[in-house]
Amino acid sequence: MLQPRIQEKQKCLYYAKGYWTEKTILDFWDDAVAQHGDREYITDSRMGRFTYRQIDDMASRLASFLQSSGIGPGEIVACQIPVWFEFAVLAYACFKIGAVIHPLSVTYEARDIAYFLDLHQPSCFVCPTWFHKRDYEAQILSLLSGRPYLRQVVLLDREKPKTTHFPTMEEIWREYQPAAQRYTGHADEVAAVLCTSGSTGAAKGAMLTHNNILFAEKQFNKELNLCADDVMFMPSPLNHATGFQHGILATMLLGARVVLQQKFLVSEAVPLMNREACTYSMGATTFIYDILRELEATGQELPHLKFYLCGGAPVPGSMIQKAWKHGIRVCEVYGSTESTPHVFVPPADALRLNGTVSGRPVEGVEIRVVDASGHDVPEGGEGEEWSRGPNVFVGYTSGMQSATCVLDDEGWFHSGDLCRKDKEGFIRITGRMKDVIIRGGENLHAVQLEENLADCPQLAEYAIVGMPDARMGERICAYAVLKPGVASFALEDLLRHLQTKGVPKWQWPERLEILDALPRTDSGKIQKFLLREWISRQVTMETKENMPQKRMEDRFA
Numbered sequence: 001m002l003q004p005r006i007q008e009k010q011k012c013l014y015y016a017k018g019y020w021t022e023k024t025i026l027d028f029w030d031d032a033v034a035q036h037g038d039r040e041y042i043t044d045s046r047m048g049r050f051t052y053r054q055i056d057d058m059a060s061r062l063a064s065f066l067q068s069s070g071i072g073p074g075e076i077v078a079c080q081i082p083v084w085f086e087f088a089v090l091a092y093a094c095f096k097i098g099a100v101i102h103p104l105s106v107t108y109e110a111r112d113i114a115y116f117l118d119l120h121q122p123s124c125f126v127c128p129t130w131f132h133k134r135d136y137e138a139q140i141l142s143l144l145s146g147r148p149y150l151r152q153v154v155l156l157d158r159e160k161p162k163t164t165h166f167p168t169m170e171e172i173w174r175e176y177q178p179a180a181q182r183y184t185g186h187a188d189e190v191a192a193v194l195c196t197s198g199s200t201g202a203a204k205g206a207m208l209t210h211n212n213i214l215f216a217e218k219q220f221n222k223e224l225n226l227c228a229d230d231v232m233f234m235p236s237p238l239n240h241a242t243g244f245q246h247g248i249l250a251t252m253l254l255g256a257r258v259v260l261q262q263k264f265l266v267s268e269a270v271p272l273m274n275r276e277a278c279t280y281s282m283g284a285t286t287f288i289y290d291i292l293r294e295l296e297a298t299g300q301e302l303p304h305l306k307f308y309l310c311g312g313a314p315v316p317g318s319m320i321q322k323a324w325k326h327g328i329r330v331c332e333v334y335g336s337t338e339s340t341p342h343v344f345v346p347p348a349d350a351l352r353l354n355g356t357v358s359g360r361p362v363e364g365v366e367i368r369v370v371d372a373s374g375h376d377v378p379e380g381g382e383g384e385e386w387s388r389g390p391n392v393f394v395g396y397t398s399g400m401q402s403a404t405c406v407l408d409d410e411g412w413f414h415s416g417d418l419c420r421k422d423k424e425g426f427i428r429i430t431g432r433m434k435d436v437i438i439r440g441g442e443n444l445h446a447v448q449l450e451e452n453l454a455d456c457p458q459l460a461e462y463a464i465v466g467m468p469d470a471r472m473g474e475r476i477c478a479y480a481v482l483k484p485g486v487a488s489f490a491l492e493d494l495l496r497h498l499q500t501k502g503v504p505k506w507q508w509p510e511r512l513e514i515l516d517a518l519p520r521t522d523s524g525k526i527q528k529f530l531l532r533e534w535i536s537r538q539v540t541m542e543t544k545e546n547m548p549q550k551r552m553e554d555r556f557a
Contacts, residue, residue: 002074002100002190004207004394007411011188019364019390020211024187026095028214028253029056036228036255042248043259043276044085045268047158052255055085059092060178062154062169066097068176069152071123073098073183076193078122080104080113080239082131083260086156086169087238088248090126095191098183099123102193102205103239105522106131110139112203120193120205120397121149126169130160132263137164187211193397194241196337205397206337215390216241216340217250219362223344224307226280228255233278233305235264235287237522241340242311246282266290270300278302282309284524286461288323288330295326302328307347309333312525314429314447316454317355324351334358334429338393339413343367343427357426358419365389368412369421382430385419386412418445435528437466437474444507446528449476452503456494458486461518463526467511467535477535478509481517489514511535 014020037053044050071077077099081087087103094101102120104113117125127136140153141164153166162168187210195203220226234247238260251258259276261269264287273281281287288308295301307329315332323330329350335341343359361367369383370376377383388411395407406414418430435446446464453462461481466474482489491512498508513535519527 002076002193002207002397004188004190004209005407006188006209006394007409010388010411014211014215014364014390017364019215020187021214022187023214024095024185024189024210025191025214025249026092026182026185029092029095030182032252032255039228039255040257041252042085042088043257045259045261045272047085050085052252055088055092057178058089058169058173059096061173061176062089062093063096064176064179065154065167065172066093066099066124066152067179069124071097071099071152073185074100074189075124076100076102076120076122077124077126078102078104078116078120079126080106080108080128080136081126081156082106082128083235083238083243083262084156084158085260087244089169091244091248096179096182098185098189100190100193103244104195105237105239107522110142113139114143116195116205117143117147117150121147123149124152124154125150126154126156128156128159129162129168131158137162137166185210187214190394192244194244194337195239206393207395207397208340208393212340212391212393213245213249214253215364216342217245217253219364219391220246220250220341221254223362224280224347226250226254226256230254230256230279231277231304232256232258233261233269233273233276233281234258234283235261235269235281236283236524239522241335241337242282245340264290266294270294270298270302273302273305274300277304279304279306280308281305282311282333284312284520285310285315285319286520286524288328289319292319292322292326301326307331307350309344311335311341314358314451315355316451318455320350320355332358334417334427335387336413336415338407339387339389339415340391342387342389342391353426356428357422358429360424360426361387361389365391367421367427369419369427379423380420382418382420384433385415385417385427385429387415388412432528434532435465437464437476439466439469439472439474439476442506444476449507449509452498452501452507453478453480453494455501456497458482458489458493460484463518463528463531464509465528465531465535467532468539475510476508477511477513477531479513479515479518479531481515 033052033056041052042050129137155162155166155168157168190207191210192208193205236243311333320330329347331345331350333341334343342365345359366388368386371383392413419427421427431445431447437444449464459480460483463479467477469475519530
């Protein structure tokens with residue numbers, strides 16, 4: 001069922017340059033256990049500390065169970081696992097038998113799980129009995145009928161004891177001996193199917209080979225000058241590339257350590273990072289925003305933390321400067337599930353660049369900036385970002401494609417993101433193609449408009465989308481979350497702030513909607529497609545009721 005699309009010419013190039021090798025993730029894991037067996041590998045904020053050898057033993061016993069259940073090479077093992085050490089145990093168990101791990105968000109409900117079950121037909125499903133007020137055991141039980149391909153369910157009973165006959169992972173560790181044989185597969189086989197984040201629409205399944213993942217993480221470590229003594233703080237979900245690849249696998253390649261926080265609570269995160277002497281971290285911009293606010297409010301510091309890598313949204317220069325006051329370099333990274341973060345701001349350049357670029361590509365990755373016809377635009381011109389490299393995925397499952405995200409026959413991934421590239425090779429992401437607001441025939445970029453709101457003292461979070469308008473085509477709508485203690489804030493207040501800053505009127509929002517929280521994926525990205533849907537429905541309803549929309553004067557005179 002999984003049919004990877006590997007472009008033969010690029011494959012030969014990657015092997016010739018040494019970007020791809022014959023070694024699988026399991027080969028690297030075996031090396032890590034042999035060299036660093038007694039070193040601490042994973043610190044779970046709730047369950048304690050685990051060495052490389054301990055994780056390997058648990059993974060080997062789970063692999064033995066999976067084999068006894070008839071699960072073998074190429075079969076899919078799906079899971080819903082929080083930020084727990086058991087995720088790593090399952091991943092290495094899958095690699096030991098040649099199975100493909102397919103992690104799903106813990107936020108997915110029965111309808112979402114049913115969709116991916118039927119799409120990928122996993123042989124096994126692993127989930128908690130209970131987590132964060134949800135009965136996952138009952139959920140998967142309700143989905144078994146009519147799905148004979150799902151032959152086994154494994155439970156994690158950390159929160160509540162099981163109520164069914166399904167085995168728990170701890171029972172498996174006690175009852176099964178380590179697997180006697182290991183799978184000797186090929187590095188061009190699919191190792192994982194990761195779901196895209198769904199920040200712009202329905203999630204898709206992206207296939208990644210061992211070579212895709214290993215190249216991305218080896219380059220990640222090399223470009224950031226990381227070593228075995230570094231300690232990563234990882235609060236991001238493990239079902240995405242940030243947590244799984246950069247958190248679990250990149251640290252393994254170094255013989256280093258990763259500290260997992262089950263749920264990001266900044267009041268607990270700062271003491272945890274200090275206690276564990278974490279030297280770097282990576283995640284959505286919201287995490288570092290909260291961390292910096294906590295440092296300012298409490299007077300604490302993070303003396304060990306060298307840098308924080310931000311993905312999912314542009315990083316304002318004001319945040320970079322604020323972080324540096326605490327000795328932390330904030331560096332933007334750019335990429336996607338399909339083309340794992342392949343652009344980054346080197347920590348040494350973070351202060352100099354100060355949020356003006358998204359970064360430069362890592363060695364081995366090519367970037368093009370193209371127009372609507374697929375032709376390269378001149379230097380400094382705006383176009384769609386295309387990337388090609390050893391990290392780029394090998395296709396969506398079952399041939400799934402998207403209107404804006406495409407893997408073409410020459411190996412280029414069409415990201416659907418707009419960017420500009422300068423003479424130094426740095427790119428600046430200017431927005432999603434869907435984030436262009438066409439107002440009165442003029443193209444406005446939501447990212448640029450959002451930058452104007454970065455220092456508004458009343459706003460904790462914000463996002464800008466286009467809203468439909470009969471006359472202008474679209475107008476500018478701002479969604480915002482107010483900071484604690486701000487009792488009220490209206491559009492007029494926002495416009496006064498922008499006027500004081502000297503922001504031109506054509507960049508002013510024409511509507512302001514206040515929310516308790518912005519809708520986000522579990523990796524922290526704002527789901528703008530939902531905001532667009534909400535305002536579109538609201539405008540349609542108001543139009544039907546003949547209620548005049550609140551709007552400012554036309555600003556394109």
